[in-house]
Amino acid sequence: MTLLRLSVPTHVLASLLGAALLVLAPTTASADPLQEAGRLMKQGQLGPALERTDQALAAKPKDAQARFMKGLILTEMGRQNDAIVVFTKLTEDYPELPEPYNNLAVLYAQQRQFEKAKNALEMAIRTHPSYATAHENLGDIYARMASQAYDKALQIDSSNASAQTKLALIRDLMSNSARPAALASRSTTGKVPASAAPAAKQEAPSATKPEPAPAARTEPVDPKPAPVAEAKSAGGEPEVEKALRGWADAWSAKDFKAYLAAYASDFQTPGGQPRSAWEAERARRINKPESIQIGIENLQVALEGERATARFRQNYKSGKLKTSATKTMVLVRRDGRWLIQQERVGN
Structure with missing residues (x-):
């Protein structure tokens, strides 16, 4: 199974191949430490990046952007359970944003908790029906769950030729469809929490304008193929x-x-x-x-x-x-x- 795409702010990790993205905009009060955290994260200095993010959260504990970035840093550090706590709280405080649900699905899938991953993606789609990343990720989860079901069928009846063919087809599809866990850096809804208050407020969150994505330290997970460009090097x-x-x-x-x-x-x-x-x-x-x-x-x-x-x-x-x-x-x-x-x- 391909690894599900993970949402990430573009100033933290870039989306693939220079695509223009809608980013979750940091609030003014925590912009400087978050920008510094993003720079450190790109350099692989995750510990210092986490410290800068915690500084921002000390000033504004409810800041959605800082909390979102902290979840990403914890994920990069391999602290999956801590990241799950962060993204779960974000879904509670900002239930209209699909990206935290998508990120939870990534983490649950890594832990082989496919039912939880499916539920999280269904919530992402419910909040934003045109969220293409969540739809594709849900397909990956269904494929993994189907593989498990066919495997179970063959354990019961090893002569089931139909199940053998279907299982081989799904395994081949999954083994040849490596799309890395992309850290999808856009707000698919164009809505971002504008202040420390949870998104349950009546005011509609503001949308940021698309901006070019900077170069990333690692290949993100929502790979969008690059537009045709002229060759700039030999080969x-x-x-x-x-x-x-x-x-x-x-x-x-x-x-x-x-x-x-x-x-x-x-x-x-x-x-x-x-x-x-x-x-x-x-x-x-x-x-x-x-x-x-x-x-x-x-x-x-x-x-x-x-x-x-x-x-x-x-x-x-x-x-x-x-x-x-x-x-x-x-x-x-x-x-x-x-x-x-x-x-x-x-x-």
Whole structure:
């Protein structure tokens, strides 16, 4: 399963590929410490970033932006339970905002509490029906829950061919749709708490204008493919295409060493699982006795300096399983080679 996208203010962590975003605007009183916290967080200095955020909260304990950022920092620090407490309180004080619900779903999914993740996403959608991120994340949760149900069916009746086919299809979809936990940095409603008072007040929260997202320390989780841009460095589209076709050929030939070499060292694995666990899972699937055929069609490449976004139609055939899906990959140029950093199914 792909890791769900996490909402994050753009001055803390950027949204992907320079998209313009609506950000949760900090209140005036806590702007300076929050900006400093954002700078520190981008540099990976999470402890000092948390201290600056706590300074802002000491002055305005109800400040929604500071509380939101604290939840993000705690998540980055691996303190999931503490982050859950922060985002849960935000949903209580500002129930009209969908992002805290989405973030709770991310954290619950990481803990394999899929029912809680589903409920949180349904609340996000209820507060904002056009929240596309929550809809997509809910689909991921349904896929994971379906996988568990089919697996249970096979435990009861291992000869159930229909369940075997469906389980294989879902597992293949999830293992090949790595979209990293993006820290989605926008207010999807355009509404933000304007003061320390909870959002239950009658006044409608104000909306901020979209602004360009700064560069991020880590790849966020709501990856929006970059617009087509002219190449700004050597390599270009032919080399990106060559790298992708080499990846597909290695997969088809069951050359696992060459297949693995197509991925960057900082490849964002599905669900944020350890790289070693992801490699073991891919080895198990690729080394199965059935032949594998991987085809690439309708390849489109958008270049931005040392980064490329590729969209194409992937045709997969192995044994009785045959699928075709749109795939998006983000590649980075390292030491003269284009390597896969992100991989997901869909646009």
